Amino acid sequence: MNLADVVRDFPTEESCETFLATMRWPDGVECVACQSKKLTQTVRRGKISKKTGLRGPDQRLYECASCRKQFSVRNGTLFGDTHLPLKQWFMAIAVVCQAKKGISSNQMARTLGVTVKTGWYLCHRIREAMHEDNPEALQGMIQEMDETYVGGKYRGPEPNRFHAKNKEIVIGIKERGGDVRFFHAQDVKSGTLARYIRENISPEAGMICTDELTSYPGAVKQSGLNIEHRTVNHTQREYVVGDVTTNSIESAFSLFKRGLVGSYHRLSVKHLSRYLHEFQFKANNRRNPALFQDVLKGIAAKPRLPLRTLIDGPDAESQSPA
Numbered sequence: 001m002n003l004a005d006v007v008r009d010f011p012t013e014e015s016c017e018t019f020l021a022t023m024r025w026p027d028g029v030e031c032v033a034c035q036s037k038k039l040t041q042t043v044r045r046g047k048i049s050k051k052t053g054l055r056g057p058d059q060r061l062y063e064c065a066s067c068r069k070q071f072s073v074r075n076g077t078l079f080g081d082t083h084l085p086l087k088q089w090f091m092a093i094a095v096v097c098q099a100k101k102g103i104s105s106n107q108m109a110r111t112l113g114v115t116v117k118t119g120w121y122l123c124h125r126i127r128e129a130m131h132e133d134n135p136e137a138l139q140g141m142i143q144e145m146d147e148t149y150v151g152g153k154y155r156g157p158e159p160n161r162f163h164a165k166n167k168e169i170v171i172g173i174k175e176r177g178g179d180v181r182f183f184h185a186q187d188v189k190s191g192t193l194a195r196y197i198r199e200n201i202s203p204e205a206g207m208i209c210t211d212e213l214t215s216y217p218g219a220v221k222q223s224g225l226n227i228e229h230r231t232v233n234h235t236q237r238e239y240v241v242g243d244v245t246t247n248s249i250e251s252a253f254s255l256f257k258r259g260l261v262g263s264y265h266r267l268s269v270k271h272l273s274r275y276l277h278e279f280q281f282k283a284n285n286r287r288n289p290a291l292f293q294d295v296l297k298g299i300a301a302k303p304r305l306p307l308r309t310l311i312d313g314p315d316a317e318s319q320s321p322a
């Protein structure tokens with residue numbers, strides 16, 4: 001579903017609410033407090049603004065017959081955090097889904113005719129919804145793992161670990177021909193890498209391909225997985241040896257980096273994970289025809305995000321100096 005589809009299919013706020021309700025409660029609307037399905041619908045007239053004298057939009061509410069709770073379809077979800085009309089939310093989701101290399105808050109603001117601040121909040125909430133909680137372990141026989149460096153002040157040729165000062169570390173694991181996982185890591189020590197291997201690769205996997213970084217052999221051993229470790233030696237310009245290559249995880253990284261350069265300009269370290277969630281989700285759903293619907297469901301399923309958490313970013317805690 002692209003932006004034009006959204007404009008055509010959802011002409012009114014009510015049409016958005018109806019669609020969102022079917023996404024949120026596929027088995028029929030239920031009370032957010034007691035899960036009862038005995039509900040009645042009421043309309044609360046919009047309040048008259050003291051500033052403008054204009055009446056705000058009417059609110060369609062459900063009322064629970066068992067516990068008397070009144071709630072709207074946005075209640076208790078990420079949608080409930082703003083007063084923005086659902087139609088603008090839907091348009092924002094369509095825009096994010098379509099933007100292969102990501103979209104900046106400025107661009108979002110211009111596209112929707114909202115302030116840059118609103119554009120920023122929208123983009124970050126949508127990224128939050130794209131976060132896959134506890135995804136399944138990567139199953140494929142061949143896994144590729146690699147590290148890359150982003151952000152920071154270094155300018156010059158392709159950065160690597162020798163230029164890593166001021167840079168953020170991103171770890172990627174990709175099942176050959178399958179899904180990818182990205183992580184904002186604190187370091188590339190064996191113990192850290194071992195944890196990513198253990199938590200993301202199925203014990204059934206047969207081989208893991210990495211570059212020559214010295215922490216990988218120890219990491220694979222410490223992971224406890226019975227998996228063959230093969231390396232390509234990039235410093236000796238070795239990229240493909242039979243089945244052994246890290247080319248697919250590297251292409252995944254390069255799409256992410258093009259997105260960073262093209263859309264985000266200045267990357268805020270404390271939000272790096274959210275950008276990674278977005279790119280991971282898009283990479284893993286590139287052939288999903290119901291991408292728009294799935295993001296919508298994601299937003300409806302995520303609890304509200306306190307403003308402080310949104311602004312501080314998911315990586316803030318781990319980044320603060322000890």
Ligand SMILES: [Zn+2]
Nearest residue numbers: 031034064067
């Ligand atoms: Zn109830």
